[in-house]
Amino acid sequence: xxxxxxxxxxxxxxxxxxxxxxxxxxxxxxxxxxxxxxxxxxxxxxxxxxxxxxxxxxxxxxxxxxxxxxxxxxxxxxxxxxxxxxxxxxxxxxxxxxxxxxxxxxxxxxxxxxxxxxxxxxxxxxxxxxxxxxxxxxxxxxxxxxxxxxxxxxxxxxxxxxxxxxxxxxxxxxxxxxxxxxxxxxxxxxxxxxxxxxxxxxxxxxxxxxxxxxxxxxxxxxxxxxxxxxxxxxxxxxxxxxxxxxxxxxxxxxxxxxxxxxxxxxxxxxxxxxxxxxxxxxxxxxxxxxxxxxxxxxxxxxxxxxxxxxxxxxxxxxxxxxxxxxxxxxxxxxxxxxxxxxxxxxxxxxxxxxxxxxxxxxxxxxxxxxxxxxxxxxxxxxxxxxxxxxxxxxxxxxxxxxxxxxxxxxxxxxxxxxxxxxxxxxxxxxxxxxxxxxxxxx
Numbered sequence: 001x002x003x004x005x006x007x008x009x010x011x012x013x014x015x016x017x018x019x020x021x022x023x024x025x026x027x028x029x030x031x032x033x034x035x036x037x038x039x040x041x042x043x044x045x046x047x048x049x050x051x052x053x054x055x056x057x058x059x060x061x062x063x064x065x066x067x068x069x070x071x072x073x074x075x076x077x078x079x080x081x082x083x084x085x086x087x088x089x090x091x092x093x094x095x096x097x098x099x100x101x102x103x104x105x106x107x108x109x110x111x112x113x114x115x116x117x118x119x120x121x122x123x124x125x126x127x128x129x130x131x132x133x134x135x136x137x138x139x140x141x142x143x144x145x146x147x148x149x150x151x152x153x154x155x156x157x158x159x160x161x162x163x164x165x166x167x168x169x170x171x172x173x174x175x176x177x178x179x180x181x182x183x184x185x186x187x188x189x190x191x192x193x194x195x196x197x198x199x200x201x202x203x204x205x206x207x208x209x210x211x212x213x214x215x216x217x218x219x220x221x222x223x224x225x226x227x228x229x230x231x232x233x234x235x236x237x238x239x240x241x242x243x244x245x246x247x248x249x250x251x252x253x254x255x256x257x258x259x260x261x262x263x264x265x266x267x268x269x270x271x272x273x274x275x276x277x278x279x280x281x282x283x284x285x286x287x288x289x290x291x292x293x294x295x296x297x298x299x300x301x302x303x304x305x306x307x308x309x310x311x312x313x314x315x316x317x318x319x320x321x322x323x324x325x326x327x328x329x330x331x332x333x334x335x336x337x338x339x340x341x342x343x344x345x346x347x348x349x350x351x352x353x354x355x356x357x358x359x360x361x362x363x364x365x366x367x368x369x370x371x372x373x374x375x376x377x378x379x380x381x382x383x384x385x386x387x388x389x390x391x392x393x394x395x396x397x398x399x400x401x402x403x404x405x406x407x408x409x410x411x412x413x414x415x416x417x418x419x420x421x422x423x424x425x426x427x428x429x430x431x432x433x434x435x436x437x438x439x440x441x442x
Contacts, residue, residue, distance in 0.1 A: 022208040023148040032148060033157055035207055036141045037164045039104050042196045043137050044168020045175070046111040046130055047076075049192055051259045052176040052277050053185040055266050060185075061120055065399075065407070069259075069392025075124055076131040077385030081377040083135035088373030089227060092366050096140035101204035103140075107133025108196025115189030138376060143369040146360045147210040152300065154360065155310065159296020159353025163289040166349060169258060170285020177262075177277020212365050230363065230370045237362050237436040242429035243311060244378040247355050249422035250318060251383020252390075253325070253415045254348045258284055259388040261341070264411060267404050269334035279338045283345035291317075295350035296357070307437055308430040310358045314351035315430075318423030321347050322416045329412040351426065358433070364441040390414060 023029045050057075054068050063071075091099050110129030117123035141161065149157040172192070179188035234240045262280060265271045295313055302309035324343040331337050356372060363371045391410050398406035 021211060023210055028208075029148050032207060032210075033145060033160060035203065036100070036144065037161050037167070039100060039137060039199060039203060040141065040161060040164025041167040041171070042104060042108065042199055043134050044165050045172045045192055046107055046168075046196065047134065048169050048172035048258060049111070049176045049188060050114075050127070052173050052262050052273055052280075053180050053188055054259075055263055056180055056185045056273070057123070061123070063120060065392040065395045066389070067120060067392075068263075069389040071120075071124060071127060074385040074389045076127050077380045078131075079128045080131035080135050080384070081380050083132045084139060084373040084376055084380075085227070085370070087136045088139035088369040091136075091140035091143055091369040092225075095209050096144050096369070097203065097207045097209045099136050099140045100144075100207075101200045103133050103136030104196050104203065105133075105200035107131075107137070108193050108200065109133075110193075111196065112190050112193030114193070115186035139369040139372040142356055142360070142372040144210055146357075146368050147212055147365075151361065152304075155296045155300045155303070155354050155357035156293075157296075157353075158357045158360075159293050159299075162292045162296070162349060162353040162356070165352065166285050166288030166292060168285075169288060170281040173262070173277040173285060174281040175277075177273040177275075177281075181272060181274040225364065225366050225370075227370065230367045231374065233363060233367070233441070234359075234371065234374060237439075238431070239311070239429045239433040239436045240359060240362055242425045243355055243358065244375055245382075246311075246314070246422045246425035246429065247351060247375065247379045248382030249418050249425065250314070250348070250351050251379045252387040253321075253383075253419040253422065254387075255383045256387035256391045256411070256415055256418075257325075257344065257348070260391050260407060260411060264329070264407050265334065265337070268408050269337070271334060280341075283338065283342045284348075285345075287342050287345040288349055291346040292349040292352055296353040299354045299357075307434050310354050311426045311429040311433055314354060315423045315426035317347040317350040318419050318426065322420050322423075325416040325419060326412060329408050329415075351422075358437075361437050362440050387418075 023032065050071065054071075057063065058068055087099065087103075107130045110126050110133055114123060114126040114130070117126055142158065145157050145161055146154055175192060176188050179191055234244075261284070262273070262276055265276050266273070295317070299310050299313050302313070321344045324340050328337050328340045328344070331340065356375065359371050359375050360368050391407075391414055394410040394414065395407045398409055402409055
C-alpha cells in the first residue's frame with residue numbers, strides 16, 4: 001500500500017482529465033482536521049454537560065440514580081448506536097461533509113431545548129434527540145480524515161481528532177459548573193447548545209469533500225460494499241474482536257467515571273459545581289486531550305518497528321490506571337483524590353484514536369465509515385450504555401447499607417475491574433494484529 005504524500009500523489013491541474021485533490025496542501029488537511037476536531041468537541045460538550053448538572057436536575061425533578069444513569073447512559077446510547085449504522089452506510093456512499101453539518105445542527109438544537117424540559121420524560125426525549133444527532137458526527141469524520149492523511153500519519157491524525165472528547169469534557173465541566181452555579185442548569189443547556197448551530201453553517205460552507213482513495217493512489221470502486229460483508233470481514237479478524245471488546249470495556253470505565261465523578265465529589269466531599277468543574281476540566285479535559293494525542297503520536301512512532309504497539313500502548317495505559325482509580329475513591333482527602341484523578345484522566349482515552357486508525361487499516365476504502373459505526377456500536381453499548389447505568393443501579397442497590405457513600409463503593413467496585421479487563425483484551429489483540437493488517441482488502 002502506497003503512503004506517498006498527497007502533494008506528490010495529486011495530478012497536476014494542467015494534465016488532461018486530471019483529478020484535483022482539494023487536500024493537496026498541508027494547510028488544507030490541517031484546517032479540515034482542526035475543524036472536525038472542534039465539531040467533535042461540541043459533540044462532547046453537549047453530551048457531557050449533563051454530568052456536571054445532574055445533581056441540580058436530580059433535586060429539581062426528584063430523580064433516582066437509576067434514572068440519571070439511564071438518562072446519561074443507556075437511553076442515550078441505544079438511539080446513538082441505532083442511528084449510527086444507517087448514517088455510516090449513507091456516509092460510505094454520499095457526501096460526508098453534508099452529513100456532519102446536518103448532524104451538529106440537530107444535536108445542538110436538541111441540547112438547547114433540553115433547558116426547557118419540565119419533567120423527566122421531556123428531558124429524556126431531548127437527550128434522545130441529542131443522541132440521534134451525534135450519531136452522524138464521528139463515522140463520517142473518521143472516514144474524511146482517513147482519506148486526507150496517509151496511513152503512516154493516520155493514528156496521529158485520528159488521535160488529534162479524538163482530543164475532541166477531552167476538549168469537550170473540559171468545556172462541558174468548566175462552563176456547565178459555573179453556569180449552573182450562577183444561572184442554573186436550564187441556562188447552561190441553552191448557552192452551550194446555540195453555538196453548535198453556527199458551527200453547522202461553518203462546516204457546510206468551508207469544508208470540502210475529499211476524493212476517496214486519492215491519498216493512497218487507489219481507484220475506489222463506486223460499488224457499495226454490503227453491510228454483511230463488512231461485518232463478516234471484521235468478525236473474521238480476531239484482532240478486531242479483541243480490540244472492539246477492549247474499547248467497550250475501556251469506555252465503560254471512562255464514561256462511568258466522567259458521568260459520575262462530579263456526583264461522587266459533591267456527595268462524598270461536599271464540593272460545589274464551580275470549583276469541581278474547574279478541577280475536572282483540567283484532569284479529564286486538558287490532561288485527557290494530551291494523553292489521547294500523545295498516544296496516537298507515540299503509536300505512529302513505534303509501529304514501524306512492530307505494528308503490535310497499536311494495541312500494546314492502550315493495554316499498558318490500562319494496567320497503569322487501575323491502582324490510581326482505586327485510590328481516587330478510597331482516599332479521605334478531596335484534594336488528594338482530585339490530584340490522583342489526573343493519572344486516569346491522562347490515560348483513559350489513549351486507546352481511542354489508535355483503535356479507530358487500526359480498525360480502518362483492517363478494511364477497504366468504502367468500509368471505513370461503516371467500520372467506525374460498528375466499532376462505536378460495540379464501544380457505546382458496553383461503555384456509554386451500560387457504564388453510567390450499571391453504576392447508578394449498583395449505587396441504588398448499595399444505598400440502604402451505605403447511604404450517601406453508596407456511589408463511592410459502586411465506582412470502586414466497577415471502574416478498576418473493567419479497566420483491567422479491557423487492558424487484557426488489548427494485549428490479546430496483539431497476537432493476530434500483524435497478520436490481520438497484512439490481509440486487509442483494497
